[in-house]
Amino acid sequence: MKTRIIFATGNKNKLREIKEILGEEKYEILTMKEAGIDIDIVEDGKTFEENSLIKSRSIAEHAKDAIVLADDSGLEIDALNKEPGIYSARYMGEDTSYDIKNANLIERLEGVEKQDRSARFVCAVSAVFPDGKEAVVRGTIEGYIGWEPMGTNGFGYDPIFYLWDKDVSTASISPEEKNAISHRGQALRMIKEEIIKHENISC
Numbered sequence: 001m002k003t004r005i006i007f008a009t010g011n012k013n014k015l016r017e018i019k020e021i022l023g024e025e026k027y028e029i030l031t032m033k034e035a036g037i038d039i040d041i042v043e044d045g046k047t048f049e050e051n052s053l054i055k056s057r058s059i060a061e062h063a064k065d066a067i068v069l070a071d072d073s074g075l076e077i078d079a080l081n082k083e084p085g086i087y088s089a090r091y092m093g094e095d096t097s098y099d100i101k102n103a104n105l106i107e108r109l110e111g112v113e114k115q116d117r118s119a120r121f122v123c124a125v126s127a128v129f130p131d132g133k134e135a136v137v138r139g140t141i142e143g144y145i146g147w148e149p150m151g152t153n154g155f156g157y158d159p160i161f162y163l164w165d166k167d168v169s170t171a172s173i174s175p176e177e178k179n180a181i182s183h184r185g186q187a188l189r190m191i192k193e194e195i196i197k198h199e200n201i202s203c
Helices: 012-022 048-060 085-090 098-108 175-181 183-202
Strands: 003-007 027-031 067-077 118-128 134-145
Touching: 003 012, 003 183, 012 027, 012 175, 012 183, 048 067, 048 118, 048 134, 067 085, 067 183, 118 183, 134 183, 175 183
Parallel strands: 003 027, 003 067
Antiparallel strands: 067 118, 118 134
């Protein structure tokens, strides 16, 4: 019997990454909607970890016999005082397209040299288990903000986030390459280890 996992997202792109990394052979991975959970969650934490836990704890109250996972991720740009940070999804308004958000960030970095355009993607993933135990992990990937969007494989800020060693954006590499190095890929592999560890202890 597959272990049931409810992931706090409605984002199809994120869900695809999650299924690719966690694997669907052993886990039945559902969105909140698929699990029949419809609640409003106020993310008022001060860190990625806090916001991730707020989401997973809220959903765990409505989920029986399931592991609840939630992530909070975002982009930190050093030259902009680590903006947009935990407000990445809400930057310039939740309904603002990423084309507009990305163009705005590039504009704000006008005149900034490559070495000073350093940035990172951060992803905190939390797990709340049916027995109440919790785990939180963090993955990061370092890069810089390019001068123009590149690529169509990614989503969100991927087209403007460039890798130092390749000088291409994370929207320009294959999903397999991205999962191997991305902040979310790292965090999901770490949380998978926590899930396996918990299952072994619980057996």
